[in-house]
Amino acid sequence: MPIVSSGAKGETALLMGNDAIARGALEAGVRVVAGYPGTPSSEIIQTLAGVASDHGLYVEWSVNEKVGLEVAAAGSFAELRSMAVMKQVGVNVASDFLLHLAECGTRAGLVLITCEDPGGLSSTNEGDSRHYAKMMEFPLVEPGDFQEAKDMAAWSFELSEKMRNVVMFRSVTRMSHASGNVVLGGITPGPSEARFQFDGDFMDQIGGPVVTFPGMVDAMHNRQLEKLAIAREIFETSPFNTYTGPDQPELLIITSSAASLYSREALALLELEERVGLLKLGTTWPLPPRLLAKHLKASEKIIIVEEGLPFLEDNVKALWTELGPEAGTKQFFGRKDGPLPPTNELNPDRVARGLAEILGMPSPVPDAAYGERAGELAKSRAPFRAMTFCPGCPHRASYWLMNWALKKDNRKGFVCGDIGCYTMGAISCGFNTLKTSHAMGSGTGVASGFGKFSRFGFDQPVMTVCGDSTFFHAVMPALVNAVHNQANIILVVMDNSGTAMTGFQPHPGTLSSAGGGALPALDIARICQAMDTKVVIADPFEMEATGEILLDLLDDEGGGVKVLILRQACALSPGKKGKRLFDMTVNEKTCMAEDCGCNRLCTRVFGCPGLIWDPETKTTRIDEVICVGCGVCASICPPGAISKKEVA
């Protein structure tokens, strides 16, 4: 059993932030956990799913984040402590429900965990969901270290129950995917009997129906503001808001989340602990005005150090204007007008440079001559390492085929796509095949638009791709739209049998639950057939046959939506990992390489990392350490120099 589950009270464990959050929820007696995977949030549900039966939890990977939050809300309404978990973009998906949820409130503690990705380390954006807390008027908390990640996760359930509304708990990559020492608390099982009471009147928070309704908007909105006021009062004395530094600091840092760790480090680098104050806020919306006023009065210079948009910065400035003349004249610094960068994640160096600039000190520059020489050597010794599909990835074969078919078709056809490993279809490892990519499922929605433009003289073939998990998450409504409106598109479902990018979580098309138990799988092909679309199923590793199918679909004059399901499991899937399908060999004599013919098609264009180009022998070699033996390179090698032999 993992330490998250088995660790005793008082024990010190090295926990990843996400595991600390999971442990905090267990300590608080959480019963219902739901969400959709997304880096850097996925480990929270994964960990809790693994211990669900030991602790009597219901844990599910929901079809998308909105449904995940709805399932968790049902838990709260049924008087069970509940939690929804997602990454920043998931909050956008859940936001329609979230607005209504915050208006009508909750019963047992309900915590919305959002793990965000400043700098877009594993995301396509720098979305900052904290604004939802302000816009939709519910409290927001942000842990400043790993111990707080656990403690504040547990406390958030209590806070939610004290005011009967959802609490947003925001983490970032450098908290969720970083690890640190955590002293464990005891696990207190929460109530486990579910019941939904509805006999009271509409405004009865505990015993009435949970309904938002036109005639009650004003009353409910007022009640919601009262809840926010309760949270604000609790935040005034919260132990998660801490101050270290002199009574009258030359400069006051107001910070939260991982940025508080960078701030501490920057102060140590510049030896400023005696001169600069550090106010670390764990409760970032609504701001506690008395606490802020006390610290704002003590310093004329204030810098707000936070991860994401200038959320805290704007709110502190607004609070300062509300305080009036008694707060005194201030000089504010932060990400808005510098000296901190307005984009990208922070780090100790960026913060230290900012502090040094404000205080007129020299920046802490590491050995400049060394840095220059090391940079120079890195240019020649560390060749650029672009992201790429793994060896044996079915997406490389699928994009190879789509790219080939569209070129052969020669009408400037293109592919719309969205979020998954397959987003890399936009770069060279996917042969630059993908030409639009936005949110989950938006490839099909955007294609649905392009597919209607023949009346404007548009004659380019339109294809769209999605993964199997994405199909259920957000493609289905877009597909309905395309079918109903008779858009001319080809949807290619790249079915690799799981939510591969985030660690192979199950989805409604797979046979298992979050905890591994059996569930019925929904069949994508039958769903599409029920929409009266033409459906073809093929294997991307059967290169020749699948290529012909793609050409046929492009040639089909029939119009409307056609669906091609390309089935081949992810190379990292539990069923495939570590198993080699074929032993690959290269015949050095027939490998023509540079000298004639193929001009290194397999290494120069196909570019699988499992291949090595040997400039001395001028032939291709197989890298036996990372080749997984999918056999695809044998299919594309023009002279047939690469051969595959089934592993006995």
Place this chain on the structure above:
Amino acid sequence: MTAPQLPIDPYNLIITGVGGQGNVLASRLLGRMLVAQDYHITIGETFGASQRGGSVMSHLRISTRSAWSPQIPHGGAHMVLAIEPSEAFRVLAVYGNPEVQVIWNTRPIHPVSVITGQAVYPSLEEIARGLTELSARNWPLEATARAQRMGNPILGNIMMVGALSAISELPLGFEIFERAIGGMMSPDKVPVNLETFSWGRAALA
């Protein structure tokens, strides 16, 4: 019980490599070995999209006092374990300094830019020369080659940890390794890991 003092506090260690080489496991293993001795450990990791053939880096901060930033300040590394040799240079360009020490695996994983012919992978001699110039001490280790002979190239990471235990100022003895690995792996996998660790430890002892 308090942890033994460190020569430098916080002690900053970077493990670098390519997705799939077992970086994250190595950093968590070291973290467990040190937390068991009451050190405060902070580990910052970059994984997710970057593991798709990209560079992967773990930052370990080891302290007797407190948690530190999960990102090491620039120029602040004391020790670099490079499971992929060219990655050592990428790390040193940002986190290196004249006092840094480097243990590096001699087995390259070619990036796509090299496979496609847009870039050239340096020779091992060039790598050795460069690392000698950029570090106070460096130790090449045939970790992957040896691990392949032991049946699984992934064991290269454990070999690197074994090597680190032989030369580092950090307390990383065999018994401490044995206890930590026992908590991370199924019993059938423990013996080969113990053997691998010992080989790495003997290689630099």
